[in-house]
Amino acid sequence: MTLEQLRIFVAVAEREHLTQGARALNLTQSAVSSAIATLEARYATRLFDRIGRRIALTEAGRLFLAEARAVLARAAAAEAVLTDLSGLARGSLALMASQTVANYWLPPLIQRFRGAHPGIAVSLAIDNTETVSAAIRDGAADLGFIEAEIDDPALAVTAVAEDELVIVVPAGHPWAKAPPAAAQLRQGAWVLREPGSGTRSMFEAALPGLGLAPGDLAVALELPSNEAICAAVAAGGGATAISRLVAANAIAAGRLATVALPLPKRRFLALRHKERYLASAAAAFLALAQSGTAPA
Numbered sequence: 001m002t003l004e005q006l007r008i009f010v011a012v013a014e015r016e017h018l019t020q021g022a023r024a025l026n027l028t029q030s031a032v033s034s035a036i037a038t039l040e041a042r043y044a045t046r047l048f049d050r051i052g053r054r055i056a057l058t059e060a061g062r063l064f065l066a067e068a069r070a071v072l073a074r075a076a077a078a079e080a081v082l083t084d085l086s087g088l089a090r091g092s093l094a095l096m097a098s099q100t101v102a103n104y105w106l107p108p109l110i111q112r113f114r115g116a117h118p119g120i121a122v123s124l125a126i127d128n129t130e131t132v133s134a135a136i137r138d139g140a141a142d143l144g145f146i147e148a149e150i151d152d153p154a155l156a157v158t159a160v161a162e163d164e165l166v167i168v169v170p171a172g173h174p175w176a177k178a179p180p181a182a183a184q185l186r187q188g189a190w191v192l193r194e195p196g197s198g199t200r201s202m203f204e205a206a207l208p209g210l211g212l213a214p215g216d217l218a219v220a221l222e223l224p225s226n227e228a229i230c231a232a233v234a235a236g237g238g239a240t241a242i243s244r245l246v247a248a249n250a251i252a253a254g255r256l257a258t259v260a261l262p263l264p265k266r267r268f269l270a271l272r273h274k275e276r277y278l279a280s281a282a283a284a285f286l287a288l289a290q291s292g293t294a295p296a
Contacts, residue, residue: 003040003075006068008035009047009274013065016055023039071138080279090119093281097143098148098198099226101268102126106145107163113285120281122206129198136271142282143291144271147200147243154274161268161288164244167204167259168251170236176257182211189220189238191229199226203241203265210261230256 012021012032013234040047047061076213093113097106102124106184110122114128127135129146136144137154147163169175178189192198203213222228226246234239234255241263250256270289272278278286 001042002070002271004274005035005039008032009039010065010068010072012055013057013061014083018055018056027057034177056279073177077139078276081277088117088120088280088284091279091281091284092121092123093143093279094123094125094141095143095145095285096125096132096135097128097145098129098132099126099193100147100199100243100246102143102161103226104243105163105268109285113288116253117281117284119151122285128194129201130196132278133271136273139273139276141271142272142279143286145234146198146271147266148201150271151268155271156274157268158270158271158286158290162179162265163268164265165199165241165263166207166244166247167232167239167241167261167263168230168247168256169248169259171238171254171257173239173257174252175208175239175259179260185210185212186216186218188218190217191232191237191240192217192219193226193229195224197224198266199242203263206263208243210265 007028008025008031009023012018015021015024018032018036019029022029025032036047045060045064046058047064048055049058080091090293095110106124110124112200114120114122125135125141129148129150132141132144132146133150133152133256135154137152145160150157167175174180175184175188192203207214207216221229221232223232226242229240229242230247230250232238234250240256240260247256247258251258270286272282273285
């Protein structure tokens with residue numbers, strides 16, 4: 001069994017699709033099929049069920065996937081140690097971040113890092129806070145950046161910036177002229193991020209201060225994108241709570257208006273695994289994030 005076979009298996013297993021797995025690895029479909037067939041034949045174990053034109057992991061495949069990921073994570077850690085011997089002249093850095101951080105706070109920081117270390121290849125994956133935390137815990141990324149407090153004993157958490165949540169409504173909405181009472185907030189329609197997102201968690205934690213519980217809100221829409229939420233609210237879909245960073249352009253353009261209700265500020269947090277080796281590229285990026293040179 002080789003690392004290349006493991007990489008191929010993981011790519012196909014995560015997508016449950018041979019063509020997509022081959023495309024992700026820049027390999028031919030025949031090479032990917034051959035590698036999977038060799039693994040199955042060598043260990044006399046079926047890893048995938050072939051169902052028409054699609055494939056699905058067998059129970060053995062699901063169990064093997066967890067082990068294959070762990071082996072690849074350890075191999076990546078070993079490679080990172082060796083890469084460190086050449087300093088920051090070359091290498092890679094895998095980042096994962098929740099939407100607000102990834103789309104509005106991280107890009108200029110990544111650009112500044114790339115300017116200082118052009119030999120480091122930086123990748124960024126975007127998901128919600130819950131998924132980012134799980135990815136760092138599982139070794140799928142070097143550093144994570146989120147916008148909600150977490151309590152995970154496996155992760156080291158470092159505050160790197162501060163953000164402000166605001167309630168916004170369409171321009172001309174009555175709430176923009178006079179802050180609504182709790183009863184009015186209950187009656188209004190709300191457009192919110194999905195459960196598990198940092199923005200949703202932070203807003204729900206702040207509701208008792210407004211005299212409400214999460215179940216009191218009439219949630220008309222749940223959307224997985226900050227931009228989709230702003231567009232829905234601007235089109236008259238209701239009210240939302242969102243980062244001021246996200247809503248700033250729409251507020252300036254007059255499409256959205258803020259509601260004069262206080263919401264607590266929140267921290268942007270950097271995550272790393274306490275027990276995994278922190279490569280020089282990750283350490284340098286974390287130091288840059290803590291330096292206060294990124295927009296807050």
